[in-house]
Amino acid sequence: MQADLKWLDDPQTYRVNQLPAHSDHRYYRSVAEVQAQQSSFVQSLDGTWRFAFAQTPSERPVGFEQPDYDHHDFNEIQVPGHIELAGYGQLHYTNTLYPWEGKAYRRPAYTLGDTTGMPGMFSQGADNTVGAYLKAFTLNPELQGHRVVIQFDGVEEAMYLWLNGHFIGYAEDSFSQSEFDLTPYLQAGKNLLAVEVFKRSTAAFLEDQDFFRFSGIFRSVRLVAQPTVHVNDLTIRANVLDDLTTGDFNLRLKLNDDAAQAQAQVRVMLQTDDHVVIDQTLPVKAEVHVDHVSVPNVHLWDHQDPFLYQLRLEVLDATGKILEVIPYGVGFRRVELKDKVMQLNGHRIILNGVNRHEWDAKRGRSVTLADMRYDLQVFEAHHINAVRTCHYPDQIIWYYLCDQNGIYMMAENNLETHGTWQKMGAVEASDNVPGSLPQWQGAVLDRARSNYQAFKNHPAILFWSLGNESYAGDDIAAMDKYYHDHDQTRLTHYEGVCRNRVYQDRISDMESMMYDPPKAIREYLDHDPQKPFVNCEYMHDMGNSLGGMNSYTDLIDQYPMYQGGFIWDYIDQALLIDDEVTGRPVLRYGGDFDDRHSDYEFSGDGLLFADRTPKPALQEVSYYYGKYDR
Amino acid sequence: MANTTAKVNVVYGDGTLGLNGSGFQYIFSYERGGLESLKHHGKEWLYRVPKPTFWRATTDNDRGNHFSETSAMWLGADLFSTCTKVEVAVDDQPIPLPIAPVNNQYTDHEQANSVTVTFTYTTATQPQTTMTVSYRVDGTGTIVVHAHFTGQDRLPALPALGLRVIMPTAAQGFQYQGLSGETYPDRLAGGQPGTYDVTGLPVTPYLVPQECGMHMTNSQVTVTRTTTLNNADPDDDPFTLTVQQTSQPFNFSCLPYTAEELENATHIEELPPLRRTVLTVFGAVRGVGGIDSWGADIEPQYRLPADRDYDFEFEIMGPKD
Numbered sequence: 045m046q047a048d049l050k051w052l053d054d055p056q057t058y059r060v061n062q063l064p065a066h067s068d069h070r071y072y073r074s075v076a077e078v079q080a081q082q083s084s085f086v087q088s089l090d091g092t093w094r095f096a097f098a099q100t101p102s103e104r105p106v107g108f109e110q111p112d113y114d115h116h117d118f119n120e121i122q123v124p125g126h127i128e129l130a131g132y133g134q135l136h137y138t139n140t141l142y143p144w145e146g147k148a149y150r151r152p153a154y155t156l157g158d159t160t161g162m163p164g165m166f167s168q169g170a171d172n173t174v175g176a177y178l179k180a181f182t183l184n185p186e187l188q189g190h191r192v193v194i195q196f197d198g199v200e201e202a203m204y205l206w207l208n209g210h211f212i213g214y215a216e217d218s219f220s221q222s223e224f225d226l227t228p229y230l231q232a233g234k235n236l237l238a239v240e241v242f243k244r245s246t247a248a249f250l251e252d253q254d255f256f257r258f259s260g261i262f263r264s265v266r267l268v269a270q271p272t273v274h275v276n277d278l279t280i281r282a283n284v285l286d287d288l289t290t291g292d293f294n295l296r297l298k299l300n301d302d303a304a305q306a307q308a309q310v311r312v313m314l315q316t317d318d319h320v321v322i323d324q325t326l327p328v329k330a331e332v333h334v335d336h337v338s339v340p341n342v343h344l345w346d347h348q349d350p351f352l353y354q355l356r357l358e359v360l361d362a363t364g365k366i367l368e369v370i371p372y373g374v375g376f377r378r379v380e381l382k383d384k385v386m387q388l389n390g391h392r393i394i395l396n397g398v399n400r401h402e403w404d405a406k407r408g409r410s411v412t413l414a415d416m417r418y419d420l421q422v423f424e425a426h427h428i429n430a431v432r433t434c435h436y437p438d439q440i441i442w443y444y445l446c447d448q449n450g451i452y453m454m455a456e457n458n459l460e461t462h463g464t465w466q467k468m469g470a471v472e473a474s475d476n477v478p479g480s481l482p483q484w485q486g487a488v489l490d491r492a493r494s495n496y497q498a499f500k501n502h503p504a505i506l507f508w509s510l511g512n513e514s515y516a517g518d519d520i521a522a523m524d525k526y527y528h529d530h531d532q533t534r535l536t537h538y539e540g541v542c543r544n545r546v547y548q549d550r551i552s553d554m555e556s557m558m559y560d561p562p563k564a565i566r567e568y569l570d571h572d573p574q575k576p577f578v579n580c581e582y583m584h585d586m587g588n589s590l591g592g593m594n595s596y597t598d599l600i601d602q603y604p605m606y607q608g609g610f611i612w613d614y615i616d617q618a619l620l621i622d623d624e625v626t627g628r629p630v631l632r633y634g635g636d637f638d639d640r641h642s643d644y645e646f647s648g649d650g651l652l653f654a655d656r657t658p659k660p661a662l663q664e665v666s667y668y669y670g671k672y673d674r
Numbered sequence: 675m676a677n678t679t680a681k682v683n684v685v686y687g688d689g690t691l692g693l694n695g696s697g698f699q700y701i702f703s704y705e706r707g708g709l710e711s712l713k714h715h716g717k718e719w720l721y722r723v724p725k726p727t728f729w730r731a732t733t734d735n736d737r738g739n740h741f742s743e744t745s746a747m748w749l750g751a752d753l754f755s756t757c758t759k760v761e762v763a764v765d766d767q768p769i770p771l772p773i774a775p776v777n778n779q780y781t782d783h784e785q786a787n788s789v790t791v792t793f794t795y796t797t798a799t800q801p802q803t804t805m806t807v808s809y810r811v812d813g814t815g816t817i818v819v820h821a822h823f824t825g826q827d828r829l830p831a832l833p834a835l836g837l838r839v840i841m842p843t844a845a846q847g848f849q850y851q852g853l854s855g856e857t858y859p860d861r862l863a864g865g866q867p868g869t870y871d872v873t874g875l876p877v878t879p880y881l882v883p884q885e886c887g888m889h890m891t892n893s894q895v896t897v898t899r900t901t902t903l904n905n906a907d908p909d910d911d912p913f914t915l916t917v918q919q920t921s922q923p924f925n926f927s928c929l930p931y932t933a934e935e936l937e938n939a940t941h942i943e944e945l946p947p948l949r950r951t952v953l954t955v956f957g958a959v960r961g962v963g964g965i966d967s968w969g970a971d972i973e974p975q976y977r978l979p980a981d982r983d984y985d986f987e988f989e990i991m992g993p994k995d
Contacts, residue, residue, distance in 0.1 A: 559966040584966045587734030587880040591860030591962040592973050618881055623943055630943045633881050645734065648881035649967070660856030660878060660886075667864030 047204045047211045049101065049167040052245040055153055055477075058487040061213030063193060063223040065497035066277035066298075068440045071368045073186075073271075078356075078371050084186040085368070089194075089237070089265040094178040095121035097132035101167055101242070104174040109206035109238030115178060123177070124198070124410045127260035133173045133243070135619065137634030139254040139643040142463045144171050144244075146641055152249045152464060154483040155475040161483075166244045175260055177239040183230065183267070190269035191300075192230055194237070196222045197439065198263030198409075202245035206238040216247040216487070218262075219436035219458040220494035226267070249477050250487060252463045253435050253512070255401060255409070255617060255647065256634075262410045263439060271367040273308040273328055273359050274300045278370070280355065280501045281533060284342060284378035288390045291339030291376040293322065297332040297357070307362035314355050314374065316343070321353065328359070344389050345375030345503045347429045348674070350450030352503070373447050375503025379534055381553060385604050386535060386576050388452075388506065394600060395452065395608035396669035397430030398423075398651065399581055402438055405620035405631065405654040416442055418656060419614070420449050426651075426662055427669035432580060432610045435460045435512035437495050446504035453504045454537055454580070454610065457495035457523070459488060459511025466513065471543055478519035485519040492523040496530055507554075509537040509580075516544035516551055524551045539580045554607075556580040562595040569603045579609025586649040590661035597668045608672070611665065617647035618654035631655065680813030681785040684764070686777040691762060693789055697993030698815030702791045704773060707757020709791075709809055712817075714993035717902055717913045719841055726795050726805045726821070727838040727954055728752045730885040731936035736833070738967040745830040751797040752933060755805075759794035766790065788812045801828050803980075807837060815992025818920060820985070821957055827981035834885075835984055836925075836956035838932070843901040845951040846912060847873045848928045852892030860961030860976045862890045875930040875951060883939040888959060891923040897953060916991040917955060924988045925956040957986025 051057040072083040096118045098104035107113050121130050128135045136143055144150060148171060153162040166172050183192065196203065200218035204211070210229040215222035243259035281294035293314060312334055314322040321339055326332050343351045352373035359367045378389055386393045400419065402411045416439070422428070431451050433442075436458035446453050465473035478484035492510065499505055508527040510520055520538060527536050535553040542548075542557055555573065557565070558581035569577060583590050590611075599606040618631040631654050634642035648654070651662050685692030690710065691702045701711035708723025729752035732742040742749075762769055764786045770776050792808035803826035810818040821837055849872070853865025856878060878886035889895075896916040917926070929936075930948045939945050961976025971977070978984075 559970070561965050561970060583964045584735075585964065586738075586967040587882060587884050588856075588858075588878065588886055588962050589733070589735050589967065590964045591858055591976065592964050593861070594863065595973060616881060626943065628943070630941065631879070631881060632941070636941075645881045646967075648734075653879060654881075659880075661861060663855045663864035663866075664861050665864070 045211055047214065050163065051214055052166040052172070052202055052242055053153065053163050054161055055246040055484050055487050057214070058216040058247065058490055059214065059222075061224060062215050063225060065220070065494040067279065067501055068443070068498045069275070069278055069370050069372055069501070071275070071370045073368065074366060075369055078369050084184070085269045085271075087181070087184045087187055087267040089179055089181060089267060090123055092120050093123050094118040096176040097127065098174040098176070100170055101172055101174055104240070105176050108176045108178070109240070110209045111236045118176075118178060121177070123261045123265060124263050125260060126258040126262050126408045126410060127173070127175045127241070128258050129408055130260075132175070133259065134639055135256060135637040136639040137256045137642055137647055139646055140252070140462045140466050141641055142248070142252060143257045147171060151475050152477040152484075153246060154481050155477060155479070166242070166246065166248070169244055172242055172244040173259060174243070175241040177241065177261060179237045180234055181237065181267070182234055187267060187269035190271065191225065191227045192267055192269050193223050193225050195266050195268055196261065196263070197265070199239070199241055199261050200259050201247050201251060202242045204240040208236055216245055217458055217491055217494060218247070218251060220491065221440070221498060247487070249464065250459055250461055250491070253460045254643075256619070258408055262408070270300065271359065272302055273306045273361065273367050275310070275357060275359060275368070275370055276300055277497070278357070278372070278501065280372065280374055282353070282374045282376040282503065283533060284344065284376050284389065288344075288378065289341055291342030293334070293337040293339055295334040299328055299330060299332065308367070309360045311358040311360060313358070314353055316353055325360075339376065342376045345377045345450070346389055347450040347452060350375065350448060352447060372501060373444070375447060377503055379506050381535065381576070384574070384576055386554065386607055392604060393452070393506070393607055394672045395430040395578060395610065396428055396672055397432060397452070397454070397608065397610035398428050398614040399432045399434040399610045399612050400614040401434060401617060403615045403617050403654065405618060405656075408619070411439065413441060415656070416445055420445055420451070422652065422658070423451060424449070426666040427673035428665070429669070429673060430454070430608075430610065432456060432509065434613065437498070440498070443499050443502045443504060447502050451504055452506050453502070454507040454509045455495060455499055455505045456509035457491040457511055459491055459514050461515070462513035465515040473515050476515045476517070478517065479515065480518035485522055488519050488523055489526055492526045496527060500531065505534060507535050507537045510551070512539070514540050516541040516547040521547055521550040537578070537580065554578045558582065559584060562599065565599060565606065569599070569605055573605055576605045576607050577603070578607050581612040582609045583611045584649055585611060585613070585651055585659070585661055586646070590664055593664055593668050597671065600672055611651065613649050615652040615656065616650035616654040620655060681787060682789060682811055682813045684784040684786055684789055686772045686780040686784060688774050688777065691772065691789070691791060693811045695813050695815055697995070700811060700817070702809065704760050704771070707760070707795070708793050708807070712990070714815070714915065715913065716907070718904065719915050721840040721842040721950055724807070724837050724839045726755060726807065727834060727836045727933065728755070728797070728832060729933045730834040730960065731883065731933045733884045733962055734882065734967050735963040735972070739963070739969050739971050741831075741833070741971070745833055747799045747830060748833055751799050754798035755795045756798070757793050758796040761792040763790040763792075799829055801826055803829060817990040818987065819990060820987045823957070823984040825980060825982040829980035831960075832958065832978040832980050833960055834956060835958040835978065836954045838952060838954045840932070841897070841899065841951035841953065842903045843899055843950065844930055844948040845875055845928070846898045846900055847871060848895055848897045850889055850892050850895040850926075852889050852923070856887055857890040858888055858962045859890065859959055860963065860972060865890070872928070875928060875948065877929060877931065877936070877942065877945065879942050883936045883942055883945060885933070885936070887927040887929050888925065888956070889927065890925050890959065892919065892926060893923055894918040895926055895928065897928060897951060899951070914994065917953070918989050918991060920987045920989050922987070924986065925959050926954060927956070928953045955986070955988050958984050
């Protein structure tokens with residue numbers, strides 16, 4: 045198969061040769077590797093790559109993926125990172141209006157009666173910058189002789205991949221992992237990987253988040269070797285019976301195709317530091333199940349006590365030798381709607397939440413582990429017990445950290461299309477996507493699937509969120525159905541259905557609003573509410589703000605169906621750059637880069653300044669969230 | 675221990691009224707319309723006469739709900755309100771304004787138990803209203819400052835109401851007894867009562883400079899400086915001025931900039947170099963709000979309607995021994 049630029053224009057092409065999404069488990073060669081958290085199956089490709097930048101698709105270096113292409117004028121770039129922060133491409137911040145506003149006229153393919161699919165809209169887009177990335181690598185000895193896949197944790201916004209000149213695949217969805225099988229084209233010695241990253245594709249209509257519009261390989265890239273018998277996917281269901289004291293453990297493993305013939309076994313262990321709950325060894329099949337293991341007096345997982353049982357899977361070959369070891373933290377907890385109130389382990393959930401964009405003032409959305417650890421310290425110090433991953437999946441490690449720290453997650457997939465239906469403050473949905481358009485449903489369902497499949501085993505996730513501000517139609521309803529069909533242990537969230545009530549029985553288990561004044565929330569709660577109420581965004585902390593929070597927290601005491609919310613938002617999005625006059629580092633926002641149309645300082649709504657120093661308002665959050673931290 | 679029975683010496687000048695005593699020397703200017711000089715132990719604390727303040731630098735929420743547009747008249751009032759009347763009382767008895775020839779009757783050794791000078795400021799608004807600021811000085815040098823705003827029902831809600839004191843040089847810092855952090859009427863529950871030392875004159879670095887640094891419900895604030903503009907004063911030892919509450923706690927901010935300076939900047943790095951100290955005592959503070967930043971007004975109890983009178987009072991302590 046050959047790469048085709050037309051895919052950029054076609055909402056029905058969003059993944060080509062990508063491996064199916066699966067659980068985000070890590071695997072190791074030995075128990076010792078698990079303990080060292082260093083897997084010899086993994087070879088990081090982070091670091092310096094070679095790079096060429098083109099302002100438009102027509103100016104891009106066609107054929108650069110071929111090893112014999114003349115690459116002498118390629119520069120260097122650091123991966124992970126944004127192309128714009130590396131000095132290529134203009135920095136640009138805009139909120140609702142699409143980044144091409146006033147520069148290019150675009151309507152999403154298949155809206156307004158279009159049947160052409162809008163050929164050329166992005167593949168010939170004058171605003172569609174291109175990054176051509178090259179990375180030469182030699183497989184580590186530990187990976188040689190294995191099936192080898194490559195994982196891109198985040199590439200914005202559409203990417204084509206080649207290895208040694210052979211086309212491998214194509215991916216969209218900037219914030220979900222994209223994985224490809226490299227095995228057929230790997231060669232001994234030096235290999236040349238080529239990635240062509242386009243800033244825009246039809247995915248741009250789905251990724252209209254209120255943020256800086258970046259492009260590039262902004263999260264880690266790695267090669268991962270797979271042993272002959274390999275667990276591709278695991279589904280853990282650590283349920284709690286309605287006595288709230290008995291755990292009900294279920295596990296389903298999906299193994300690779302070769303596994304069934306391998307005479308292999310898998311040892312399943314579930315344990316705590318001082319107690320072995322399960323230790324079974326089962327023959328390997330395409331699917332391996334452990335069903336309904338009862339765990340009496342189970343130690344429940346919650347915010348106050350995020351207790352994790354340790355699951356360890358050991359895949360053994362016919363001789364009993366370990367092929368791979370998979371560790372996973374298991375939290376037993378029960379999420380349910382009872383009397384129209386959301387409960388965790390039999391207790392009403394109160395969400396002391398924040399919306400958290402991934403942000404680092406120097407690195408943009410390419411955040412570091414240190415950033416995440418700092419954020420969790422802030423959460424703990426100020427009684428923040430919940431986070432909404434607005435409006436895309438975060439780095440994988442963040443979900444593990446939330447498991448360990450007892451942070452309730454509203455795990456949102458990558459979707460925001462407010463530019464297609466919020467027109468100067470009014471609801472005008474005539475060119476809305478995804479809407480009920482069949483041509484767009486595949487792409488958004490894929491985003492839901494990627495989110496669910498990767499993160500389904502994290503106890504921290506209590507809610508799946510279908511995206512943000514994308515109006516409501518059949519396609520969003522299909523996403524809701526996908527989550528419910530696959531997961532009876534969590535609830536779904538979507539705010540946009542309140543803009544199109546026709547779908548209210550099919551979308552979202554909770555009534556979610558943003559920025560409703562307290563009075564309007566009372567109105568809802570006083571008039572036979574059908575769903576519990578959550579503020580998916582409230583207390584807009586732009587500049588000097590966050591006054592009157594008690595008017596919201598008072599509702600917690602007065603209405604059982606009021607279950608708190610997520611402050612907008614955790615951290616200002618602004619960039620630390622050197623002042624052109626003084627040379628001193630200063631924080632800059634939209635419009636400061638000659639970028640137009642811009643929404644200027646509107647991304648400065650955090651409880652923290654962009655450099656992670658707290659705003660004065662944080663003490664107020666600490667006080668009110670502290671009152672309900674229980 | 676200050677001598678509480680001491681009398682204040684009164685200098686009935688031709689354009690000013692001088693009041694002095696042990697360690698203090700104050701000059702009230704009839705022409706400038708306010709307290710022109712406040713010296714303790716020879717150190718000057720005033721750059722220009724204190725003036726009523728009616729403005730705060732627009733917050734993002736103010737911009738979103740168009741508050742600054744509807745209340746824009748108060749920006750003019752903040753900049754351009756003028757003193758239209760001066761009154762003097764000696765030992766709490768009003769006297770005719772003691773300018774020539776009335777002051778020809780006095781000597782070079784006049785004394786009193788107390789002297790009160792009251793300035794009336796007429797606002798640059800349409801319609802106009804007034805704010806009076808009175809200074810009652812006793813023999814210890816203590817100044818009780820009382821302000822009265824006269825309500826006017828045809829004026830828009832106030833962004834702020836206070837008395838702004840601009841000091842000649844930037845302070846080293848200040849210590850206050852009140853609530854931790856930056857607080858507003860609708861955002862003070864998280865403030866912990868205590869005594870806090872603030873180093874320098876921090877401007878909260880909101881992306882766009884705006885109203886900041888408010889401290890609600892204080893019993894005291896002490897500003898420390900080390901420098902003066904006096905060419906004959908090479909000394910750089912710290913010296914202090916203390917404001918304290920009378921019957922009610924007071925609100926203040928202590929910043930290097932006026933509301934107008936903050937208002938003009940789009941980035942913090944555009945603000946001018948630190949030169950002054952702007953200590954503003956606020957009799958009423960508008961809340962900051964938080965429902966959204968594109969239209970929601972702050973809740974009614976945190977607004978400052980202009981159709982009612984406001985009174986506030988505080989005390990500038992006399993010189994420390």
